[in-house]
Amino acid sequence: MKFGTKAIHAGVEPDPSTGAIMTPIFQTSTYVQASPGNHKGFEYSRTQNPTRSALQKSIAALEGGKHGLCYSSGLAAIDAVIKLLNQGDEVIVTNDLYGGTYRLFTKIYAKFGIKFHFVDMEDIANIESYITDKTKLLWLETPTNPMMNIIDIAGAASIAKKHSIRLAVDNTFATPYLQQPLELGADIVMHSVTKYLGGHSDVIMGALVVNDDQLAEDLAFIQKSSGAVPGPQDCFLVLRGIKTLHLRMQRHCENGRVIAEYLRSHPKVDKVYWPGFEDHPNHLIAKTQMKDFGGMISFTLKGNDKSEAFKVMENFHYFSLAESLGGVESMSNHPASMTHASVPFDERQKIGLVDSLIRLSVGIEDVEDLIGDLKMALG
Incomplete structure (x- = not known):
């Protein structure tokens, strides 16, 4: 089954009671049992819900995985992965990553005795020197947020397997349309479903996809026990959003290329970060592990004046100034004061943020409208 067909059909079956082509919204908290323990696979909606089950199957199929699990947010999904660890365990993390992930690792789990090493992974050889017998997890994003760094997933997977470490990849920016980390050797794929998978800025959700049966069982136990699950209405919205994922991502990529090239030619713009440029660090790796280069772009202004950056964003019309990304509508964001404000200033400077x-x-x-918006905002 090709990707576009999976997006429309995978995990979704006509409702057996009515023939409804869309999975119904099973808005129920519990299910009637014929006798104690005698049920039809559903007993309580924190554990399982038919709408959520269909979505989990759909997302797993898109990633080429066996098991999908959905959570109430992307951070809840990340939280579930870290709950696989024990006090004293160590995690090696890319040094450029979503600020919420950084905050979760450093402000919540570090105080419970889990140690996090933030490492430049553009050259994956840097990972080796941080590995000890306590290292249990390698966490990376590619492309990274917000610097669009590309990390060699297959190379990282080789290192992880050599040392019996799990590899988790945040695939939010690329989506399974552009990149499938499980096929490259990852053990866990994470998504902020809020972004491209939902695609319409109307849902908060996260997901994990794995192949290993025991790992799936352990994560399902955490999902059930911690209770950070999405509701059936949200699951329905994402199922609907996924049906156009391949079409949306194609346009995101097409528009992204035009915008990146326009920004690079603008006299007020200093640097443009987009993996599609041939001189972007690890461009050849991106070309190998990605189908295209996506619609996420970061850029800086000459003079590096924060007030000028604010002025540009305040002048946008179509690029709405907002948290989040991945919706059908264009958005702008100031990472230093918004999504990455929890990352200390010195750490932001080190990575170019x-x-x-x-x-x-x-x-x-x-x-053409987006280019016009940039022209007006940049002046």
């Missing part, structure tokens, strides 16, 4: 950096989530509008 300067005060004039603007992150764009390029939507699926007519690209």
Whole structure:
């Protein structure tokens, strides 16, 4: 089954009671049992819900995985992965990553005795020197948020397997349309479903996909025991959103290329971070492990003036200034004061996240209108 067909059909069956082509919203908390323990696979909706089950199957199929699990947010999904660990365990993490992930690791789990090493993974050889007998997890994003760094998933997987470490990949920016980390050797794929999978800025959700049966069982236990599950209405919305994922991502990529090239030619723009440029670090790796280069772009202004960056974003019309990304509508964001404000200033500077950096989530509008918006905002 090809990807576009999976997006429409995988995990979804006509409702057996009515023939409804869309999975119904099973808005119920509990299920009647014929006798104690004698039920039809559903007993309580924190554990299982038919709408959620269909979505989990769909997302697993898109990633080429056996098991999918959905959570009430992307951070809840990440939280579930860290709950696989024990006090004293160590995690090696890319040094450029979503600020919420950084906050969860450093402000919540570090105080419970889990140690996190933040490492530049553009050269994956850097990982080896941080591995000890306490290292249990390798966590990476690619492309990274917000610097669009590319990390060699297959290379990281080789290192992880050599040392019997699990590899988890946040695939939010690329989506399974562009990149499938399980096929490259990852053990866990994570998504902020809020973003491209939902695609319409109307849902908060996270997901994990794995192949290993025992790992899936352990994560399902955490999902059930911790209770951070999405409701059936949200699951229905994501099932609907996924049906156009391949179409939306194609337009995101097409528009992203045009916007990236326009920004690079603008006299007020200093640097543009987009993996599709041939001189982007690890471009050849991106070309190998990704189908295309996506609609996420970051850029800085000459002079690195924060107030100028603010002025540009305040002048946008179509690029709405907002948290989040991956919706059909274009968005702009100032990572230093919004999504990555929890990352200390010195750490932001090390990775190039300067005060004039603007992150764009390029939507699926007519690209001529988006170019006009950039022209007006940049002046």
